[in-house]
Amino acid sequence: xxxxxxxxxxxxxxxxxxxxxxxxxxxxxxxxxxxxxxxxxxxxxxxxxxxxxxxxxxxxxxxxxxxxxxxxxxxxxxxxxxxxxxxxxxxxxxxxxxxxxxxxxxxxxxxxxxxxxxxxxxxxxxxxxxxxxxxxxxxxxxxxxxxxxxxxxxxxxxxxxxxxxxxxxxxxxxxxxxxxxxxxxxxxxxxxxxxxxxxxxxxxxxxxxxxxxxxxxxxxxxxxxxxxxxxxxxxxxxxxxxxxxxxxxxxxxxxxxxxxxxxxxxxxxxxxxxxxxxxxxxxxxxxxxxxxxxxxxxxxxxxxxxxxxxxxxxxxxxxxxxxxxxxxxxxxxxxxxxxxxxxxxxxxxxxxxxxxxxxxxxxxxxxxxxxxxxxxxxxxxxxxxxxxxxxxxxxxxxxxxxxxxx
Numbered sequence: 001x002x003x004x005x006x007x008x009x010x011x012x013x014x015x016x017x018x019x020x021x022x023x024x025x026x027x028x029x030x031x032x033x034x035x036x037x038x039x040x041x042x043x044x045x046x047x048x049x050x051x052x053x054x055x056x057x058x059x060x061x062x063x064x065x066x067x068x069x070x071x072x073x074x075x076x077x078x079x080x081x082x083x084x085x086x087x088x089x090x091x092x093x094x095x096x097x098x099x100x101x102x103x104x105x106x107x108x109x110x111x112x113x114x115x116x117x118x119x120x121x122x123x124x125x126x127x128x129x130x131x132x133x134x135x136x137x138x139x140x141x142x143x144x145x146x147x148x149x150x151x152x153x154x155x156x157x158x159x160x161x162x163x164x165x166x167x168x169x170x171x172x173x174x175x176x177x178x179x180x181x182x183x184x185x186x187x188x189x190x191x192x193x194x195x196x197x198x199x200x201x202x203x204x205x206x207x208x209x210x211x212x213x214x215x216x217x218x219x220x221x222x223x224x225x226x227x228x229x230x231x232x233x234x235x236x237x238x239x240x241x242x243x244x245x246x247x248x249x250x251x252x253x254x255x256x257x258x259x260x261x262x263x264x265x266x267x268x269x270x271x272x273x274x275x276x277x278x279x280x281x282x283x284x285x286x287x288x289x290x291x292x293x294x295x296x297x298x299x300x301x302x303x304x305x306x307x308x309x310x311x312x313x314x315x316x317x318x319x320x321x322x323x324x325x326x327x328x329x330x331x332x333x334x335x336x337x338x339x340x341x342x343x344x345x346x347x348x349x350x351x352x353x354x355x356x357x358x359x360x361x362x363x364x365x366x367x368x369x370x371x372x373x374x375x376x377x378x379x380x381x382x383x384x385x386x387x388x389x390x391x392x393x394x395x396x397x398x399x400x401x402x403x404x405x406x
Contacts, residue, residue, distance in 0.1 A: 056070050059082055060082060060090055060092075060098070062084065062088075062090070062100070062109050062112065062116075063109060063110070063111045064109040064110060064111070065084040065085065065086070065088055065109055066084060066085040067082065067083070067084055068083045068084060068085055069082075069083050070082050070083070071083060071234065073231055073234065074227070074231065074250075074254060075223070075225040075227040075228040075230075075231050075254075076220075076223055076227075076228040076229075076231035076232060076234075077094075077223065077224065077228060078093065078094045078096075078219050078220065078222050078223055078228070079091060079092060079093045079094065079096075079219075079232070079235050080092045081234065081235065081238055086103065086106060087103040087106065088100065088101065088102060088103065088106070089101040089238045090116070091216075091235055091238060091239075093216070093217070093219055093235075094219065094222070095219065096216070096217050096219050097115065097116075097117060097216075098113075098115060098116045098117065099116070099117045099118075099119050099214070099216060100112070100116050100117070100118050100119065101119050101121065101238055101239060102118055102119065102120045102121060103121055104120075104121040104122050108120065117214045117216075118214075119190075119191060119214060119216075119239065120190075121239075121240075121241065122145075122240075123145055123190050123191050123239050123240060124144065124145045124147070124190070124240075125147040125148075125187055125188055125189050125190045125191075126145055126146045126147060126148070126189070126190065126191045126192070126193060127147070127148040127149070127150070127173055127179070127184055127189045127191070127192045127193070127213075128146045128148070128149050128150065128193050129149070129150030129151075129175070129176035129179070129192065129193065129194045129195060129198070130193050130194055130195040130217075130218035131150075131151055131155075131156075131195065131374065131375050132195065132218060132220055132221070132229070132374060132375060132377045133193055133218050133220075133232070133236060133377070134146075134149075134156070134158050134161050134375060135158050135375055135376055135377050135378040135379075136230075136232060136233040136236050136377055136378055137236055137240075138158060138160040138161065138378070139233060139245075139246075139249050139378045140233065140236070140237055140240075140242040140245040140246050140249060141242075141245065142236070142237075142240045142242055143160055143161070143164050143169070143170065144169070145239075145240045146164075146170050147169075147170065147171070147187055147189065148170065148171055148172070148173035148183065148184065148187060148189060149161075149165070149170055149171070149172060149173065150172075150173070150174065150175045150176045150179065151172070151175070152172050153165040153166065153172070156375070157370070157371055157372030157375050157376070158372075158375055158376075173187070176194055176195065176197055176198055176201070176204070177197070177198075177200070177201045177204055178204075179192075179204065179208065181207065181208075181211060184208070184211065184213060185211060189213050190213070190214075191213065191214050191215075191216060191239070192208050192213050192214070192215045192216070193215075193216050193217075193218060194215055194216070194217050194218065195217070195218055195221075196217060196218070196219060196221060196222075198215070198217060199217075205217075218232070220232040220377065221289075221313050222313060223289055224287050224288065224289060224292060225289055225292050226257070226289045226292055226293050226296070226380040226383075226384065227250075227253065227254055227257055227380065228289065229289055229377050229380065230250060230253050230377055230378060230380055231250055232377070233246045233249060233250055233377075233378070234246045234247070234250065249378075253378070253379070253380070253381060256381035257296065257380070257381050257384070260296055260297070260381055260384050260385060260388070261296055263296065263297060263298035263388050264298055265298050265299075265300070266298045266299060266391045266392065267300065268298075268299050268300065268330035268331060268391050269299065269300050269301070269302045269328070269329045269330050269331070270294045270299045270300070270301060270302060270329060270330065270331045270332075270333060270387065270390075270391070271283070271301075271302040271303070271322075271325075271326035271329040271331070271332050271333070271360075272284055272290050272291075272294070272301070272333045272335060273322065273326070273332070273333075273334065273335060274334055274335040274336070274338055274339040275339065275351040275352065276316060276339075279319065279351075279352065280316040280317065280318060280319070281316070281317050281318070281319055281321075281322040282314050282315070282316050282317075282335075282338070283303050283306070283314070283315055283317060283322070284301075284303075284313060284314055284315070285306065285308060285310075285312075285313055285314070285315055286301060286303060286304045286305070286306055288313045288314075289380075291303075291304060293380070293383060293384050293387060294387055296384050297384045297385070297386075297387035297388040297391060298388050298391055298392070299330075299331070299387060299388075299391050302325055302326050302329045303325055303326075306325070319352055319354060323354055323357070326358065327357055327358050327359065328358075328359050329358070329359065329360055330359065330360060330363075330365060330391070331360055331365045331366075331367065331387075331390055331391060332358060332360040332361065332365065332366045332367070333367045333368070333369065333387070333390070333402070334348070334366070334367065334368040334369065334405065335369055335373075336368050336369050336370065336371055336373075337369055337370075337371060337372075337373040337374035337375075338374075341368050341369075341370070341371065341403075342368050342405055343368070343403075343405065344405060344406065345361060345366065345405060345406060347405075348361070348366065348405065364404075364406060365390070366404070366405040366406075367390050367402045367403065367404055367405060368402070368403055368405050369383075369401050369402060370400075370401045370402075370403070372401070373401050376401070379400070382400040382401065383400070383401050383402075385399075385400075386399040386400055386401050386402040387402070389402075390402060
């Protein structure tokens with residue numbers, strides 16, 4: 001095999017790290033660069049273009065490359081794209097690191113800051129564990145760049161992904177917390193795209209990197225506007241050379257949202273939640289994209305004034321806290337993209353009998369999302385329309401993601 005020696009060495013390293021975890025010893029091995037360049041020199045935070053007015057003040061200078069522009073983003077705020085002559089792109093993700101995409105056949109800059117991860121195109125053997133990204137790859141016809149996934153065929157609600165797995169073009173290689181390291185090596189995986197769940201198993205991320213595989217964490221769930229999540233299509237397009245296709249697709253989705261923004265505010269309140277296994281209620285922070293969806297749909301998020309110092313987009317509260325705010329909410333939406341769907345009020349009451357007091361339960365305005373909701377990053381406009389229909393007495397048959405719970 002092409003990388004037999006590397007494979008044996010990497011497997012030995014993985015076994016060593018696993019034994020270290022089991023023995024309770026904490027490793028502080030720095031993230032391997034995967035395809036990173038020599039860790040020398042620096043990417044200074046000063047303008048790199050010859051015309052300083054054309055470059056943002058913090059555009060990274062990369063020795064040997066000429067900065068040209070920062071790609072404009074309309075809604076996304078969690079990542080940035082810096083472009084350089086020759087087709088190079090530096091991706092910067094808030095709290096997620098810098099990644100330099102190097103065109104196929106082009107040279108990696110000789111002097112690079114060691115904190116920058118180099119991704120050499122073509123990237124066509126990706127391990128995708130972030131389910132929200134699959135629909136975006138599919139939207140630009142780039143599923144052929146994904147070889148492995150952390151979700152089984154039965155867990156996908158994206159037709160193109162299911163079909164690719166049925167053909168064997170994409171194969172399961174272990175879930176994010178338990179990847180098949182040997183499989184990643186055998187397939188010569190060139191990039192692992194993880195969700196923020198990987199932060200709960202940091203040793204796994206470290207082991208993948210120590211196998212020479214770069215790890216990029218999808219932080220789109222931290223976007224505050226629903227189209228901010230969709231705009232991550234531009235980040236993934238930069239990885240696979242589909243910039244034009246991504247721009248066209250995003251503009252189409254933005255146009256749909258613009259039309260939806262004409263919905264009048266109904267004054268009705270909406271609580272979006274699910275019940276945890278311990279009985280606590282999981283809600284979204286008011287700065288999350290879900291409350292923005294509710295606003296665009298003509299509603300008001302019940303927890304719009306909720307204050308928390310937690311950094312996660314989802315927050316667990318007691319039933320007492322949830323009751324105090326949501327008991328009079330006009331609409332309840334149960335988030336089944338995380339928990340199992342509920343199909344009846346009796347199922348909801350089985351989780352907590354206090355739901356019987358809720359206005360939405362008594363008036364028949366309880367809805368449940370489909371399991372596909374979180375994966376459908378490419379069609380957020382349809383969820384906004386669904387919420388609007390729920391607020392205005394629209395027909396359930398016209399909805400994509402919501403079903404009435406009765």
